[in-house]
Amino acid sequence: MIMSEEKKAQTEEKKAAPPRIEPPKVEPQKIQVENSMVEEIKKFLGEDLIEGKVQRPRRIYLKVKPGAHRKAIQYMKDNWGLYHISTISGLDLGNNLEVVFHLNARNIEVNLRAEIPRNKAKIDTITDLLPGSNLYEREVHDLFGIEFRGHPNLEKLELPEDWPKGVYPLRKDWKVPE
């Protein structure tokens, strides 16, 4: 089949770029509670909140400055009945590292993130606010090298004792050896 030049260029374009998918439009009344929660914490944190968005029902993403995460969690404990933390993830964003706290309040998963510089990867612990986060902070420390200031015993959780110091396998610059 002989394709015209334009059609060839179009099909090639389609193959190269990943399809742009618009997030499914959520009706506003379905995310009323989530939206009001984001507004509330925006008012409380003010400038400390860098970004707050509702991705879909029961999923809120908040981005705060690294020192403000404790304030945010205390607010959620006092006002939203927060007591459960699902886990803590570490992310390697290239220039910086990021810590994401996956919290669960009012059956809504609130994902609170804070970005920290790579060469100074320290952030305050939340084990005094949420005792269940003890093992999760140890895991992130072990695999990413992020230090949680004030943690009662920041030991290795998963890597073996003879693992070399200063080597953090989940950072992007560490490649699995062949």
Add this chain to the structure above:
Amino acid sequence: MEGARKLVSTFKVPIGPQHPALKEPSNFTLEVEGEYVVNVTARVGYNHRGIEKACENRTYLQDIYLIERICGICSHAHTTTFCQAVEECGGIQAPPRGIYLRTLVAELNRIHSHLLWLGVAGHEVGWDTLLMYVWRDREVVMEALEMLTGNRVNYAINTIGGVRRDITPEQMRKLTKWLKILEERTKHYRNLCLGEKTLLSRAIGIGILKPNVARSLCAVGPTLRASGIKWDVRRDDPYAAYDEIPFEVVTSDMCDVAGRVIVRVDETLQSINICKWILEHLPSGDIRTKLTRKIPPNEVVSRAEAPRGELIHFVRSNGTDKPDRVKVRAPTLGNILAVCEMLKGGYIADIPIVLAAIDPCFSCTDRMLFVDRTTDKNWVWSSEDLKRYSVRFYANEPFPRRR
């Protein structure tokens, strides 16, 4: 941990913690005073396989097979959560029939896991007859799963966009018949567990976890529900077909091992009802949607209720066909802090059943280091040594006075 280190001068560890002859390894250090456990330190991570890093170097479809093998018993829950996360990242909607079949296999997986656990619980208290009978009846579920998926353990039925195999009317008829048999047998085990003194004396009042402690230590699953807290991801954050299926969340106010037994047996009965409902209301249509290889940049938190508790996956895509980050938190990790708390103040002889009661996914804790504060002795026991000790302890004193 500091105190334990000071007391331990020399100790002989004959083999392990990692050795080809051992089953799944882990390590507990228990500080004891005579017969009572005073402090527990758990070391997990001997089974760390670097799956999260491995996922970053493989495509999404290849990752499904990696994720499935995180756990042999809740394998389906892991793939369900992962596939849901990737589907949400890519804006792919699985068809209703696919979602219902996914839920059906998930509930059969839950029945299988709970029946397996009941047998293991019987084995831990030295009641091997229960293990043999329950595992015989568990074969019904294993056959059902093999009929539906082709495998007994790692089902490989989930894929991104739906499921891979459909169910025929003949299979549905067989499954309905088998579910009736299972229901009858599970009701029999329920009456047995509620009435049998040998099991109850080993389970009531043991491994107490008060609700406020369970909440603060962020316990999950039947461990949490046995402390009276009504918290189930299927009800609170519905995924797959659970927002359309009627079922009850089972809780118990007993806060001990007996409560966890009851919660799991009743959950099995609930799961059987859910399976029956799904078979009656199965929608027709496709079982999977075609998907693009490249998933656009997005990040999704996906949760599911594995047989052991809340399972959470955090997937971040970057526009290529490989994920940027896959974070998995298996439910047992959420219960480790709680189990350390439960063991304190109990007898050494209670350790096997209390550990088994959280249904740990690191299987047998094969090596335990005991440090006696009062006599300054320390010794290492295997799980077999500990089980023999606990059976002898309770044979000599069936209803010991508790502290």
